[in-house]
Amino acid sequence: MSTYHLDHLQYLETEAIHIMREVASEFERPALLFSGGKDSICLLRLAEKAFRPSDIPMPFLNVDTGHHFPELNTFRDARARELGGRLIVRKVEDAIASGIAIPNPGEVSRNRLQIPTLLAAIEEFRFDCAIGGARRDEEKARAKERFFSFRDSFGQWDPKNQRPEIWNLYNGRVNAGEHMRVFPLSNWTEMDVWEYIKRENLAVPTIYFSHRRECVRRQGQWLPVTSILPPKPSEEVRELVVRVRTIGDIISTGMIESPANTVDDILVEIAAARVTERGSRADDKASEAAMEDRKKQGYF
Amino acid sequence: MPHSSPIPVDLLRFNTCGSVDDGKSTLIGRLLYDSKSLMEDQIEALERSADLTGGGQINLANLTDGLRAEREQGITIDVAYRYFATPRRKFIIADTPGHVQYTRNMVTGASTANHSILMVDARLGVIEQSRRHTCIASLLRIPHLVVAVNKMDLVGWSETRFHEIRNQFEDFLPRLDIKDVKFIPLSALNGDNVVDASPHTPWYSGPTLLGHLEGVHIGSDWNLDGFRFPVQWVNRPNRPQDPEWHDFRGVSGQISGGIVRVGQPVMVLPSGLKTTVQKIWTMDGPLTEAFCPASVTLQLEHDIDVSRGDTIVGLTTMPGVSSDLRARVAWMNTRPLQAGRKYFLKHTTQTVQAVVTSLENRLKIADFETEENPKELGVNDLGEIRVRTSRPLVFDSYSVNRLTGSFILIEPGTNQTVGAGMLFPPTEPIKPEYTDFAI
């Protein structure tokens, strides 16, 4: 093997940096979706690598469902401050109050309501591009997504009619009112993300590590006990040593029992894992096409 | 833990192609299933849909057919990417559609592959779509090809049939540009010769498909010869107060060919201005050298005019610089390509206006002969064209450098990507705008 060889992570990194710079050059008003989760933490590091010593030339955007893990929001705000970036937060609650997002009677989950909230934010700031941290290995509808994924003026994805995407020549052209979603981590796996976090020595929210938590058994999963959906007397509640593998809303994120305390522990745990990371998300289990349907409407 | 080994595990990116229903998606499902790369919840989901819709029979194709419309119709519409690793290698698979209508998506999946698996149905043998896909693989210069002769269970594991199909291929392969072709008899449905060797093919002594994929030697995709640096983004921190960054001016991009070293003389094209590389800046600290395909920021000695779309090159192995170009194209739009049509052309980091000045020929898939001076190139056609651009391109032949030798055509108005172009070698020596103006 020649010495002029990038290893796997270096290759994924240069691919993603190239994409970030294409976005900065080809779009007038791009934004970077930053939730504080592990994928978007990697995105921010890649943005630093792409643009330093200049400032990262786009604001960070987060849709707050009101059902976030509090640790996540604390981390999100601190990290954005540390990088000197502008963080824009749009809340589902406000979108409901102003009639942008309309809950079904009895609908507790905010999952669906994130979509109109996000699209309204894109319209409000006239963003023509939003960079997201989705990865193709997460889910099989995501496995179909391009790096540059076109959204029409309703924010919709048309999976049957995607633009061809050839070599690394990304077509970023959009007309007014349309926008692009761009996914620099498309080719990353869960393992790659953690290896990158380790190599770059990146801080992550504490909920990724093992901690004690009161959990309630629902639909075959241990969910955190919250005041939003308090346990019924019939439900089993236990205090467990757990961590999260993927972060969704606090009412739908399955906790996995785990002693993993460090990034190294997590790497060992994932290497031995027999279920996928999305196996712990109730929102994906709704139906085989749950993700595809949400994405068509404008979900991340 | 295999993933953290210090030795770089190299990565094979392959795609599956072939006609509708040859069994591409089934093969990938089988590969993942038999190599134990599937997780319990994925297997559960397969079983769940088998009970609902499959009469209890697991459909391995459902693993990659990720769209509802695909599962309903039992076909692949768009590329699905899957990731898996064995202790010997990491793999990125692109499952590409077989349907002629979705050839554009096949081109998408194949354009980043360094290995192709072409499937044929043993009952049907070589058909037009097998020829088209082999041809596209050759055009894209995918150096290695496996012909997977599938559904051998339906032809009674006949060795004679296997050799017939092999001969059909060998009839036309010499006309194409593929260096390494292997033939494997298999059944994706039952798993014969996919991961485990089949008891039904005592006459076949070669490797299983996975054995082959793990072992095949893949050379580097990257050209390390002539230095090429298409400028993506000018890096100028806007911090007038800060003495450290006050004067910083860098050009950021991804090296798309060769190696760059501090102190090296370089030229900016198309202008022809010369300067030297003062620093190679990265967030992780300065480098003394960097190579393709690293992303870096160069600081140049002189404060010259350089911006996005310019290419910085080394002074040996010069590229072509021209606005009159010859290229092979794969046409991907239902509105045909005709001489005189105007498009946006994106090449490296610049998008320019382009007019197609003539159509030189069209490849006839049936016999691999060419039709000269065709009136148009229709959807899924391959052919050679001439293009004139509003600004010169700094380019290499696609056969020498995929990154500086390729372009896409974008239709104005719809913004659809309608063509993929592969440039022929430059015919004249470079003519920079300022020939002997060196700083």
Ligand SMILES: Nc1nc2c(ncn2[C@@H]2O[C@H](COP(=O)(O)OP(=O)(O)OP(=O)(O)O)[C@@H](O)[C@H]2O)c(=O)[nH]1
């Ligand atoms: N008997 C037999 N049937 C097979 C074999 N491989 C695939 N099939 C069947 O052939 C049909 C088509 O398989 P798919 O994997 O969906 O075909 P495909 O090539 O992915 O089709 P497109 O993606 O739409 O181009 C399915 O009914 C499979 O079960 C095989 O080795 N033997």
